[in-house]
Amino acid sequence: MNAKYEEEMRNMFDIINQIRESDYPEIPQEFIEEILMIERNNLGEREKAFTLLKSKISEYVSNLKME
Amino acid sequence: MLVFKQLTLENFGPYFGKQKLIFPSKKGVIIIRGKNGRGKTTIMNALRFVLFGSVKLSGRKNIDLVQYLNIISKTKGNFRYKVILDIELDGKSYEITRLLSPKPGLLCPETINDYQFPEALIKETTESGEQKVLIDSEVKRILNQIMDEHVARFYLFDGELLKEYESQLMGEQDVGAAKIKEGIENILGVPILKNACEQIDVCLDQYSRNFELIIQSNKETEKLGIAITTANTKRESCKIDVQELNSDLSEIRNELSQIQNKLENSILNQEAIKEQAKLQKDIENFNKKIEEKKEQRISELRSTWKGLLSPILQAKKGEINSEIKNSNQIISEREKREKYIEELKTSLNNNRCKLCNQLLDTEASLNLKEQLDKCDCDDLSDSDLKITKDLLLTLQNQSKYIDDFTKDNSTEKICIIESEIREIQTKLLFAKKDLEDTNQEVESMSLSLSEYQSLIDQRDLLKKKEKSSTDGLEKTQKTIKEIEENVKKLEIQLNHVSNDGEVENAKRQRDFVTQLRDLVQNGISQYQNDLKKRVEIDATSLFIKLSDEKEYNKLKINENYGLEIIHKDGEVIPLRSSGYEHLVAFSLIGALHKNAPLQGPLFMDTSFGRLDQENSQNLIRVLPELSEQVILLVHDREIDEERIRGLIPSAIKAKYQIERVSSRESKLKLIEDNV
Numbered sequence: 106m107n108a109k110y111e112e113e114m115r116n117m118f119d120i121i122n123q124i125r126e127s128d129y130p131e132i133p134q135e136f137i138e139e140i141l142m143i144e145r146n147n148l149g150e151r152e153k154a155f156t157l158l159k160s161k162i163s164e165y166v167s168n169l170k171m172e
Numbered sequence: 173m174l175v176f177k178q179l180t181l182e183n184f185g186p187y188f189g190k191q192k193l194i195f196p197s198k199k200g201v202i203i204i205r206g207k208n209g210r211g212k213t214t215i216m217n218a219l220r221f222v223l224f225g226s227v228k229l230s231g232r233k234n235i236d237l238v239q240y241l242n243i244i245s246k247t248k249g250n251f252r253y254k255v256i257l258d259i260e261l262d263g264k265s266y267e268i269t270r271l272l273s274p275k276p277g278l279l280c281p282e283t284i285n286d287y288q289f290p291e292a293l294i295k296e297t298t299e300s301g302e303q304k305v306l307i308d309s310e311v312k313r314i315l316n317q318i319m320d321e322h323v324a325r326f327y328l329f330d331g332e333l334l335k336e337y338e339s340q341l342m343g344e345q346d347v348g349a350a351k352i353k354e355g356i357e358n359i360l361g362v363p364i365l366k367n368a369c370e371q372i373d374v375c376l377d378q379y380s381r382n383f384e385l386i387i388q389s390n391k392e393t394e395k396l397g398i399a400i401t402t403a404n405t406k407r408e409s410c411k412i413d414v415q416e417l418n419s420d421l422s423e424i425r426n427e428l429s430q431i432q433n434k435l436e437n438s439i440l441n442q443e444a445i446k447e448q449a450k451l452q453k454d455i456e457n458f459n460k461k462i463e464e465k466k467e468q469r470i471s472e473l474r475s476t477w478k479g480l481l482s483p484i485l486q487a488k489k490g491e492i493n494s495e496i497k498n499s500n501q502i503i504s505e506r507e508k509r510e511k512y513i514e515e516l517k518t519s520l521n522n523n524r525c526k527l528c529n530q531l532l533d534t535e536a537s538l539n540l541k542e543q544l545d546k547c548d549c550d551d552l553s554d555s556d557l558k559i560t561k562d563l564l565l566t567l568q569n570q571s572k573y574i575d576d577f578t579k580d581n582s583t584e585k586i587c588i589i590e591s592e593i594r595e596i597q598t599k600l601l602f603a604k605k606d607l608e609d610t611n612q613e614v615e616s617m618s619l620s621l622s623e624y625q626s627l628i629d630q631r632d633l634l635k636k637k638e639k640s641s642t643d644g645l646e647k648t649q650k651t652i653k654e655i656e657e658n659v660k661k662l663e664i665q666l667n668h669v670s671n672d673g674e675v676e677n678a679k680r681q682r683d684f685v686t687q688l689r690d691l692v693q694n695g696i697s698q699y700q701n702d703l704k705k706r707v708e709i710d711a712t713s714l715f716i717k718l719s720d721e722k723e724y725n726k727l728k729i730n731e732n733y734g735l736e737i738i739h740k741d742g743e744v745i746p747l748r749s750s751g752y753e754h755l756v757a758f759s760l761i762g763a764l765h766k767n768a769p770l771q772g773p774l775f776m777d778t779s780f781g782r783l784d785q786e787n788s789q790n791l792i793r794v795l796p797e798l799s800e801q802v803i804l805l806v807h808d809r810e811i812d813e814e815r816i817r818g819l820i821p822s823a824i825k826a827k828y829q830i831e832r833v834s835s836r837e838s839k840l841k842l843i844e845d846n847v
Contacts, residue, residue: 109771120702121695129691144368149316155371162375166681
């Protein structure tokens with residue numbers, strides 16, 4: 106991916122992270138970034154993106170259960 | 173970075189056989205010049221075909237792909253055409269091929285149903301030189317990465333599309349504005365967040381359902397669980413209604429947009445018909461004037477020989493004038509003397525001086541008599557005077573004749589007539605070209621009165637449907653909110669009733685996913701606002717460079733990425749000229765390109781039409797800033813090439829001419845390569 110794209114992604118992550126810090130501190134930064142990376146890397150393949158995203162969320166909420 | 177390397181057309185549109193367009197690898201502008209109807213727009217459509225498998229022009233319906241089969245190829249029994257696009261994307265090379273060919277066993281296909289769906293084939297070459305043919309899912313991914321169909325309009329645009337932005341981006345309620353907004357957000361990377369939000373929403377449904385099942389399976393919470401499930405089921409049903417209504421609205425608005433386009437074209441058609449009539453009349457007048465001037469020239473040629481005698485006659489006229497002067501002098505002197513004699517005679521008869529009225533003495537009388545005798549002796553005879561007067565008359569006639577003869581310098585006149593004929597012929601030529609363009613325009617937009625009325629009826633009906641769907645949508649969304657409020661209340665009750673760990677855990681999981689969804693949802697609106705600000709700043713900076721009006725201070729963006737011009741006194745400019753609409757649209761496109769994650773080539777088809785000389789020059793100056801590869805498709809009279817060369821001398825990397833072979837065939841010819 107080109108530098109411009111990376112810059113735009115960083116910008117998007119920064120915005121999300123600011124909202125997260127102020128309104129949703131329970132959600133870890135790495136987790137939301139991983140979710141967005143799944144979408145970014147599979148932009149043309151929504152089914153694949155959904156499978157990966159579902160598995161990521163499931164893995165995280167299972168750990169919530171453990172707590 | 174996306175770079176186009178080569179486009180190959182085979183029997184596509186007017187391009188018979190194989191024709192290649194090689195895009196220079198260096199940053200700059202490529203000019204493709206051709207007259208109307210030669211195949212400039214076909215190049216854009218070939219790109220749309222190879223990338224998307226369809227040709228959809230700026231929100232209008234798909235064009236029947238069979239229409240692009242070259243007629244010569246068809247008459248020779250070849251019913252296939254092919255477009256190959258070679259590109260480079262982030263260090264890898266791709267060869268994309270799309271072919272339209274008849275279904276197996278069909279020798280003479282007629283309609284699009286007789287053809288196979290034109291799937292794309294992609295060959296990938298990595299930096300190390302490894303080659304592979306991509307499988308279906310990879311093809312989809314690469315095509316999406318290269319240029320999403322919704323985004324393509326910002327890379328492949330024409331004057332028509334600019335007009336569409338101008339009319340649709342101005343108001344929030346305009347038909348199609350939402351589509352443009354969606355297209356803009358697609359180019360700017362919002363889909364990542366939107367996709368995430370939609371998918372998390374689906375996950376949330378699953379976690380919500382799981383939570384409900386667990387509550388229902390617990391005896392203490394069973395009743396509340398059923399109530400929550402019932403409410404949620406109702407909410408889901410409402411959500412489906414919202415989806416359907418949105419889909420209906422989208423279809424209605426799409427249809428409305430197409431009808432509006434047709435109606436606008438029809439209005440334009442009326443103008444084109446008027447223009448056609450005016451041009452026909454102009455041509456008639458020019459032809460008539462040329463005939464008149466030719467007649468005038470023939471008439472002038474009849475007396476051209478007179479010009480040869482002019483120097484001799486002018487010399488003769490000099491002699492005659494000198495003789496006229498002499499004769500006039502003789503006659504004048506005779507008249508003076510006659511008057512003097514008369515005075516002398518009167519004085520002698522009255523014995524009193526006529527001048528001083530004193531009595532004459534003898535000496536004075538004698539003196540006067542002497543003078544009278546002398547005058548009588550000197551006097552010209554009456555016969556001589558008559559001869560002199562006759563001579564004078566003859567000389568005057570001769571002089572006048574020479575004047576008449578030489579006064580019309582026909583050689584000079586013929587030169588003037590020749591120049592006038594040339595001037596009218598030039599005007600005639602331009603009028604004929606304009607008429608040719610207008611005829612094509614009229615033909616393409618032709619609409620009968622009944623068709624026009626039918627479109628008006630359809631539009632009114634669709635507007636009613638749009639209103640009813642919007643009302644339905646509003647009502648359903650209100651119901652969803654009410655249900656959600658109710659569910660919240662039920663869940664508060666649940667907290668009081670249940671102490672079960674499983675219930676709590678399911679609730680925690682669901683709440684976490686809810687928060688996740690809300691976070692992304694909030695992120696979308698904040699990111700959109702951030703994008704808008706950036707687009708506004710960059711569009712303003714470009715607009716200042718493009719506009720020659722120094723009092724225009726900035727552009728202000730609205731909800732739908734529409735842009736308003738702000739005067740330096742802070743007021744919005746209410747009525748913008750069509751040229752300025754064009755500049756605003758260019759500013760928006762430039763700003764979108766600057767902010768888009770995908771940096772790619774920019775194709776501009778016949779985009780200078782409505783700009784005056786100064787604004788065209790400003791646009792040419794900023795072209796290299798818009799994209800690393802700018803491909804200009806221009807017609808002969810649209811823009812002066814020397815002007816482009818003068819303004820951005822080192823930016824022009826290649827020049828192609830679309831040459832006419834026949835009405836059914838054009839050829840692409842590279843005439844300049846500066847790389």
